[in-house]
Amino acid sequence: MADHDKTRRALEQRLALLSQRTSRIEAHLREPGARDSEELAVERQNDEVLEGLGDAELQEIDEIRAALTRIGDGAYGECATCGESIAEGRLEALPYTSLCIDCASQAE
Numbered sequence: 001m002a003d004h005d006k007t008r009r010a011l012e013q014r015l016a017l018l019s020q021r022t023s024r025i026e027a028h029l030r031e032p033g034a035r036d037s038e039e040l041a042v043e044r045q046n047d048e049v050l051e052g053l054g055d056a057e058l059q060e061i062d063e064i065r066a067a068l069t070r071i072g073d074g075a076y077g078e079c080a081t082c083g084e085s086i087a088e089g090r091l092e093a094l095p096y097t098s099l100c101i102d103c104a105s106q107a108e
Helices: 002-030 037-073 088-093 101-107
Strands: none
Touching: 002 037
C-alpha cells in the first residue's frame, strides 16, 4: 500500500499542475484578440496550439482522476481489459495507465 500512497501523491501533484495549466490556457483563450490582421492570424495559430495542448492536458487529467479512483477502489495496477497485472515498469512510466502493454498494443 505504501507504493500506492507514493503514486497517489505523485498523481495528485501532477493533477494540480495540469489544472493550473489548463486554467491559464482557458484564461488566455478568453482574452480579446488583436485588431491588426497579421497579429490576429498569428494569435489564431497560437490559440489553436494552446487548444491542442489544453485538450491533451484535459485528457491526462481524466486519466489521472480515473487512476486515483482505481487506487481508492483497490484496482490500481490491474489491466482494465484482461484483468492481468500491469508491469511495474509500465506503471512507473505511465502511472495513470489502465492497460497492460499487450492490451494497449492491441488497442492501437
